[in-house]
Amino acid sequence: MNSIRQTIIETMAQAHADRGRTLPPPQDGDSLTGTLGLDSLDLAVVVVRLEQRLGRDPFRDGRPLVATFGELVALYEQSGGKP
């Protein structure tokens, strides 16, 4: 199991669960704001919680958000460190 990917899925599922919703099983090509139903507030929450769990925030340098689930996973994998 890819643990970074799993951590991201859990964090997104938690953000949905807090609002009484269920996250569909994410595929790499899924749009974060479209298919996965996350808006800017959800994404802000996911990024902060991932920083607590993974110890890093790849958006801290001011880069704009990414569009798909696969791009988000790749970004956290590239940004290094171990979960």
Next chain:
Amino acid sequence: MIAEQFAEQLRLDGSRLALRTGKRDWSYAQLFEQAQSFEEQLSPLAGRRLGILGNDLPSRVVGLLAANLSGITPCLFPCGMKRSTIEEWKERLGLVDLFDASESLSKISNQISIQPLLPTRTAYLPTLWLFTSGTTGPPQPVRHIWQALTSTVRIEPRYQHRRWLLAYDPASFAGLQVILQALLTGGTLSDVSQAAPEEAARRIVEEKIGFASATPTFWRMLLGATDSSFWKRSVLEQITLGGETISEATLIALKAAFPQARISHIYATSELGVCFSVSDGLAGFPASYLQTPPAGCQLRISEEGELEVLSNRQAAAFDPQFEPATERDAVKTHWQATGDLVEQSGNRVYFVGRKSGVIHVGGDKVMPEEVEAVIRNVPGVAEVCVSGHPSSVLGAIVRADVVVSPDADTKDVRASILAACQEQLPRHKVPAMIEFHTTLPRTGSGKLARSKVAEQSQGPNS
């Protein structure tokens, strides 16, 4: 808008486009003609105060122009203010009536091309009322001197006949500044203040916007909604940021997306007017401003670390009964606290938060006390402190630090807090993080030590 200065643009070229709403375009001649059509109705009200309403930019501009032509002092109500609140202020400010040009404008066809008559007389109106953005409570009216409002309009050749973006509420102080800048220099103003990010991005490119003034959150949403190649077609040459604290990260992202644009930020409030701008591409402002103040504005830092300002452009004294005859009567310039906490680091002064603890979640403001009041009523909660947690996406998100009663289960309490907040608060105010503690820090007098709770919760980049 001073009708005389607006009319100057008519003399030059009345057919020039003044406003673009995404639905239709308005020329300088069309707007002026509409304003004149109300002159007969409004001129008996000369010398009185009139409330200006309207559901879009053209109706606001026509309302302002019509008031000016008839010698009336306008009071601009924000879009979305409740009717009952408007009626209350109408009473308190002694407004003679409320004026809304929207309905009349919606009936005007796009085909009108008659060159309107130039004004034979124009009244010089010294003041205008508008409302604060409500950072520290409900919106409050402030009175500004026209002369001070227009004194920051840049009229150099570089700013003449350009294309501007309106991303602020047209009735806000920031919105009015953009409207004046665009229309007093013969520019074309595209209104995206109610557009979704994708729509705003498309219009910036298609309508060839050169000058754009907006909040950092507006830009973060725009950059998130587009890919980097999208902006290659943009001709933006100046980006002005305002309204929120600006981080280095946002400045870097904007420079990457718009390498050809000059990026500056403005420090202004509805009450203080435009204080100063910073255009070196760095966050905060140069510490040299404290010794060598920027034009029209002196700065100092109080012992508590709050920025204080002595501004030549500040709003006039609030007294609805008093009608000033001269600028000197109206404005008693004095040092004013801004509510912004700052820290000096070397040659730079950085903004570190609001004194009142207001949390800015994107463009939305959250008062911690309001959220705390809801959480405190949840069974099992002993103590709570709500603060902003830094977010690279939205600037901040709402965080609650909670102490539970001895017999309560944190998991149950967490679920109850979320349920209560979701039921009673708009979504941006619902805590996105809930942290549990055995105690919260208190001051010597037993008050919650907010700054210490915040210290625990804020990272080094906050």
